[in-house]
Amino acid sequence: MLAKSATSGSLRSLDDHLDQILVVIAVSGLIAGLALKLTNMPSAPQLVWAAATLPVLTALLFQAARSMLRGDFGLDIVAALSMTVALGFGETLAANVVALMYAGGQLLESFASGRAAKEMTALLGRVAQTAMRYRGNRLEEVAIETLAPGDRLLIRHGEVLPVDGVVFSGSAILDQSALTGEAIPIERRAPHEVLSGSTSVGTTFDLMTLRPASESTYAGIVRLVEAAQRSKAPMARLADRYAIGFLFLTIGLAIAAWLLSSDPRRALAVLVVATPCPLILAVPVALVSGLSRSAKAGALIKGGDVLEALSRVRVALLDKTGTVTQGSAEIVQIRSARWVPEAELLRLAASLDQASNHVMAAALVAAAKKRGIALSSPTDVREDAGAGIEGQVEGKRVIIGGSTFVQNCTNEGDPRTFRFGIKPGQVVVAVAIDGAVAGIIVMADQIRSDASLAIKQLRRAGITKIVLATGDRLDVATGISEELGIDEILGDLTPEAKVDAVVAARKSGPVMMVGDGINDAPALASADVGIAMGARGAAASSEAAGVVLLVDKLAPLAQAIVIAQRTIIIAKQSVIAGLGLSLVAMCFAAFGYLPPVQGALLQELIDLAVILNAMRALR
Known part of the structure; x- marks a missing residue:
């Protein structure tokens, strides 16, 4: 068992360093062959260059076979074809140059991907x-x-x-x-x-x-980072699919050059120039760079396919609670009778609410503690679930609950006299002390401080329509949407209705859904891109979403959209520029203006340029 483990470890180590080994073989063969040119052994350089090419060609064919078994068809097959034809025609120097540039391109891609994924890998190491x-x-x-x-x-x-x-x-x-x-x-x-x-x-x-x-x-x-790193983007597969058409074009042009000129070297030159070994690597390099930049900005995109979809979104559906609002009730206002200070009203109410498991009671206690108020222990507590609670706090009889509950339990005052000016969505907690209504505590789920700015940033990022989609009452949602300048309001939505809203919104363009709760998970999964508020949101929403905001803010979302858009532009630039320049060079080679060795060198300069262009997505 130990021997088997050691062997497996050695194979992994060899695989990790294969690119370096192949580069060393190709460089050594090239230098040794050039040195032997100075001797009286004319056939020796050819043998050395061929020997240096074969290991690279073998590794390439093995890698191509594995890719094809997975259903991937890449442009690397053109590199294998050009090396094989060059060896067959006796152009071993050209074959060696192509082998060196292929191995060097693989090594460069490994470095570029490692550089691009630095921030994401740093997460795993901490x-x-x-x-x-x-x-x-x-x-x-x-x-x-x-x-x-x-x-x-x-x-x-x-x-x-x-x-x-x-x-x-x-x-x-x-x-x-x-x-x-x-x-x-x-x-x-x-x-x-x-x-x-x-x-x-x-x-x-x-x-x-x-x-x-x-x-x-x-x-x-x-x-999530590990899942993102395992992902392969559709654009990378799209670049691979270009390989089929590009391969047929290359072979057709090579055959035409041979037949029209009767010179097989022109066909070889076309094949050599058409060897965009690292070209298709420029797309995943750009995508990984974009994923890295977005993660650093606070938005973890789970893969290149999500990044590509994010770059196209034009409609945003926003959940209310926990997304546009804070997600928890806070004290908006305290209205007390003249005979009791506001701070004392809050202290007595929060002290009694420690004995309740009601969600508003927990919010009230948390708000009091946040203000630094020391609470007392309640005694003789009796709770009417969902209606109110009463008990003794420091010898005083305290009653808390809805206006009707408190009114029915008191002899003096009316909680409704304190309710003027209450806005939709605000919750009133009435308080009575020793049989007299003492006042009310107004609580509400407040709009995030950064929500207005985030919506403006989304519009600048290209979002043309913003919809507030919430399970809360329509009147509550209306007040929030008017304050934030949202285009459309959808209220009283069930989880199923949120899914229907996502489907309907697609009429205006690709849709992203932003939410944080378990009830948002189906809509997140059905949207073109689901965005989860991952810092405090439910695990189900983070699992269903394609993008997770790592900070409890909306600001990283607009940044992620801009990064995605720029990344896709850079990736497409790399594909178009690389294939376009290769096609021009192939035409020159077909007319005999570009010999095989010079063509190989030119092609690898093109490949290097597009990879460096792809790495601009890191900035």
Whole structure:
């Protein structure tokens, strides 16, 4: 078993260095043959050049066979044909030059792809393997796979957070550039939630684990990156499909040059000039460059096919909750009676709501803690599920709930007298203290601070129609859309209705759907491009989407669209320029103006130029 493993490892190592080995063989053969030209052995250089070509040709044929078994048909077959014909006609020097340029092109492509994927590969290399966990008063180093929710960890300066958690004690200063692209560190204090993959750049602090490492934000990002790196783009396949027509054109032109001139060297020259070995590599290089740039900007695109589709989108469907809005209720206003201060009203209400599991109760408690208000423990609590709750807080009888519930439980005052000017979508929490209505707390899911700017950026990026598609009430959606300048409003949508909305929107052009919840997953999957708010969104939406926003903002979306558009333009430039220049050179070769060796050198200069052009997508 050990022998088998060692053999497998050796084969992988050989495969990883095959490009370098083939380049060394081709260069050595070329130099040795030129040196032997100076001796009295006229046949020796031919043998050396042929010997240096054969390993490259063999590797090329093996690679072409494997590609064809997978259903891929590439332009590399032209390189194999030109080397074979050159050897058959005795033009071993030309064959050796083509072999060198092919092997060199493969090596250049490996370097270019590695350079382009730098930011994405850096994500994979930063995964923490161990963590310092408290065991009573002691610290122990444990594998991150053993961490469970509730574990308390020590995070030291320079360490990468291994799991999602909340700051338990101390102040966390975090570098989130690997996740969001933002260079400025942020400060988070207890009990603020922080994401795995962030780097601590301040003093040590304690972190309370929220979820296992395998379910944390950074682990999900790593899985998405790995999937993106395994993806092959349709444009790359499209470039391969050009190979069929280009191959027939090459062979036809080579035969015509031979028949019309009776000179087989012209046919060989056409084949040699038509060897765009690294040309089709320029497309995947451009696409990987675009994926890398987008990831650095905070939008992880899962593959080249998604990037190509993103470059074409013209219609955007936006979910409301968690996408255009913050996704959680916040206090908009507190209206209290004259006999109770607003801060005291909030403190008593939030103290009692600690005993409730209602979603609005949790939001109210969180809002109070965010304001730094110290809460007391409630006693003698009684809750009418969905209606309200009452109990004792510091000797006072406190009642919280809807206006009707509080009205029915009090002897003095009416909550409705506080309700003037309430907007659609705002939720009123009425509060009574010791039998008297004390006021109301107005809560709402606020519009994101960057939503208006993000919509303007989407329009500048070429989005011609923006639709707000939400399961919330139409009157709530109308108020938001008017504030943001959205073109169309669709309210009261079920998950199935959101899918229908995506289908209907295609009449205006390719559609992207942006959402964050489980209910958005079907629409994300049915859109031409699904965009998930991955920083806080549901796992189902991230899995269904083609693009995941790594930061809880909309700004990276417009950047990703612009990057995708530029990347596709550069990729097409590479294809058109490379094939066009090759065709011109083939015509010169067919008329005898370009001998085989010079033609091979010229073609590889063309290939080098288009690959360097493709790498512009990194900028």
